[in-house]
Amino acid sequence: MKIAFRTDASREIGTGHVMRCLTLADALRAKGAQCQFICRPHQGNLISTIRTRGYDVSELPPMALGGSLASEMHMFQLAHAPWLGCDWTQDSEQTLAAVRTIKPDLLVIDHYAIDSRWEEVLRPHVRKLMVIDDLADRRHLCDFLLDQNWFGDDMSRRYQCMVSDHCVSMLGPGYALLKPEYTTLRNLMPPRDGEVRRVLVFMGGSDPTNETGKVIDALAQPGLEHLVVDVVLGVNHPDPRGIASKAEARLATNLHSGLSSLAGWMARADVMISAGGSTSWERMCLGLPAIVISIAENQTATSKAMMEAGYIDFLGDRSDVEVQMIAAAVRRCLADSSRLRRMSRTSQDLVSGSGAERVCEIVLG
Structure with a gap:
């Protein structure tokens, strides 16, 4: 065909x-x-x-x-x-x-x-x-x-x-289009323990209002400096030099760009701070709990629904989210490992990772 x-x-x-x-x-x-x-x-x-x-x-x-x-x-x-x-x-x-x-x-x-x-x-x-x-x-x-x-x-x-x-x-997410590596990693990973040591940050391929910088500032707040942070920049980020400067100023912060996949970094992380786009299904397949900021109008409704169902911690639209709100959300994660374990389990129940295979079977007949 x-x-x-x-x-x-x-x-x-x-x-x-x-x-x-x-x-x-x-x-x-x-x-x-x-x-x-x-x-x-x-x-x-x-x-x-x-x-x-x-x-x-x-x-x-x-x-x-x-x-x-x-x-x-x-x-x-x-x-x-x-x-x-x-x-x-x-x-x-x-x-x-x-x-x-x-x-x-x-x-x-x-x-x-x-x-x-x-x-x-x-x-x-x-x-x-x-x-x-x-x-x-x-x-x-x-x-x-x-x-x-x-x-x-x-x-x-x-x-x-x-x-x-x-x-x-x-x-629905049963048809989410994920690369095979997510299913492979999912089957290899042990259950997450709910402890937060490493945080992954990715605000989409463009991030036009530089929410990434806001997140790094939040993770530099008192009581959060010990966390290892991996920051991933999309190909169209408006200020890569500014982000590099912020990452260099914060200890234990690694900056990555030009990645073809987030799978390996999601597997290493304990919590992800991200936009509410299609990356959501990748991290849910791997049971990675998330703090979500909507960076586009189409992300808001589904993020609200997922928050109400307990899948994510949704902070709202980017224009309403401030540095201290992000820092407070991270502190909530640090204080409640049982909540993170529950978010991890329910996320994997929702997204199996076999969506692309299911779509192919239907389309190819």
């Missing part, structure tokens, strides 16, 4: 969409599928990363929205419409040109700026169409829908009236 992915990364979009598509592409390739990507070269794109992983990329023309057009798109179209870099009609036409060359059997779309209107243009030119989404804020014309987020035990109504009756919906 030949499969094409339409997805983008940028400083505004972040890296998560491309990275989870790469995970799915790897799983599909392992089963004999041929995969290719269609991307627009926004500032902060991951096209070179995709090619390094062994996939061809059809690059759409670089585009730059003018201020008036971007404003108009925000007012009258989808909330994330400017993420395409052009009007959806233009993007669909350019993508269609690439699809006619690639001739895929399946087109996978992971993009908040695409809805049923765009999909209607491409649908006649592929056998099947799959959408990866997190928002449930627009209609889709697709054969398969994947939303790996968690909003409570009953996810069945989340896309009601947004997809057709024939669409196969894959909803």
